[in-house]
Amino acid sequence: MPQLSFRTKVLQAREEAIVATVKRLLAEKGYDQMTVDAVAAEVGIAKASLYKHFASKEALAAAAMVQTMDRALQTVAQVQDRPGLSALERLKAVTRWTLETQLAGEMPTLPSQNSALRNALLADRGYMDRLMTLSDQLGEWIVQAQADRSLDTRLPPQAVLFTLFARACDPVLGFLQAGGQHSDEQIIDWVMISCFDGLAARP
Amino acid sequence: MPQLSFRTKVLQAREEAIVATVKRLLAEKGYDQMTVDAVAAEVGIAKASLYKHFASKEALAAAAMVQTMDRALQTVAQVQDRPGLSALERLKAVTRWTLETQLAGEMPTLPSQNSALRNALLADRGYMDRLMTLSDQLGEWIVQAQADRSLDTRLPPQAVLFTLFARACDPVLGFLQAGGQHSDEQIIDWVMISCFDGLAARP
């Protein structure tokens, strides 16, 4: 049944276009300022059609987060495959990807204060599964890096994990970019330094 | 005219109560999720009365930010008065205050993506003046600390400044607090470590 398969593909492509738009708008305006009308308008379909694909605005955000998680997991897998890297170097590589993605305006960020949205995400198995997988993978590297003494052992792994996750919504990137005087690479290098080496000078 | 003065004091007290409520609600729910109705209800006055004191929701947020800036400037002045501290130690002291304030739920944070709100703040002289004063004061310490080689000289002072400002809305604090397993002091110590010493181990 090639017809059915074709229809399915067309619909999937449309859904991907929707998710891509949502990701951009989330990164650009944030969840609360993103309207479903704007999403529909930019995708070029009617709002009612949008609701045939996704049940709610929260579902839209969840789909964007799931796709982003997949990209992150993909990046982790690629880094995993690179031989000869230390655990710390792997963590740095993934962090750099996070910063690049945010600076490119493709990292959706959700307000941690919106409890309705948070509950929707917590109830989303697709999202939670990916989040836990990602946490586990990074957690392994964190433990390894602390074992080989390349990562500060005073910090509990969870604190390190949260600190790395927080790079996805670090406002410093946007502040430095707004000045317009620095290249993206330069900005990322600075944030990498402050994240891993700290603000205080090293001997 | 003691009557006039008394009335003025009463009104000022009410305005301060409003601002205090706004600060708490901003910290708790964020700007978009904070409704003017909720502010009025918690202060215990009618919404129309609220609008006699502040012209708009944005003005409410601006007032909260101004008061917070004043607290920050006050803290900076106190730290300035303590003798025998290095520039780096002064920066750490102010940063610690920032983290304590946020963890106590008294640090209002505004979404950097809301452009209407940002424009309102940029047009608010009271806010901008304080922001620039604070930036100048911290900037001096940053330059000093880089001169005495206690702060990483690879980072431009502006990047350091933004990184310190960003501690006011660092989500890591809330994440660690949500676990409920750690004391506030412990959490702050960890964030201080990751901020100034970095995640990577020091020799």
Place this chain on the structure above:
DNA sequence: GTCTATAAGAGGATAGAC
């Protein structure tokens, strides 16, 4: 300046024809 009542409009979600 404080209240009650209401205007005015944005935005999430749906009905029903095709």
Place this chain on the structure above:
DNA sequence: GTCTATCCTCTTATAGAC
């Protein structure tokens, strides 16, 4: 599944009496 048109709630802001 897509559209147009509409519903309905929430929210900012104001009118007007006291």
